[in-house]
Amino acid sequence: MESELLLECQRNDRNAQRKVYEKMAGKLYSVCKRYLKNDEDIEEVLADTFYKIFTKIDQLQNHDIFEGWARKIAVNECLQKLRNTKALHIELEDSHAESSDTTDTISFEKDILSLLNFLPEGCRAIFNLFAIEGYPHKEIAMMLSISEGTSKSQLNFARKKLQELLINQNI
Known part of the structure; x- marks a missing residue:
């Protein structure tokens, strides 16, 4: 700028x-x-x-x-x-969100970003902060007023869920 x-x-x-x-x-x-x-x-x-x-x-x-x-x-x-909105206080339960249209052939990046929408908001926030923004778990924990262990487990949950979604949608 x-x-x-x-x-x-x-x-x-x-x-x-x-x-x-x-x-x-x-x-x-x-x-x-x-x-x-x-x-x-x-x-x-x-x-x-x-x-x-x-x-x-x-x-x-x-x-x-x-x-x-x-x-x-x-x-x-x-x-x-x-x-x-209290969206960060989430359960580690599997969400049952399914994509209604798996035949879209949009770019890989848009596919990944759209898959993030299937994650619970808390998991999505932690995934973004860690994997995309590059924050360490200690900082994420401080930012969100959670423990480092919660940050790590939420990230692990988000990764597993994204892997499942990728496999299910053949991306």
């Missing part, structure tokens, strides 16, 4: 904010989509994310890390949404 554009955002320039929104909305939407199923929730979290970005941008001292910083805000907002 261009440093001058971010400086203009720090001065509350609405045009600059619109440009940043246009450049980042798709990327941050994809991040939110990995954590949340409901489009309304995703849109709400995305709006909250941009609000936080634009109100806290003056705290960003290194413009080179803007995208990572914005992504971290999006992840934290998704986790906050999950905490507020």
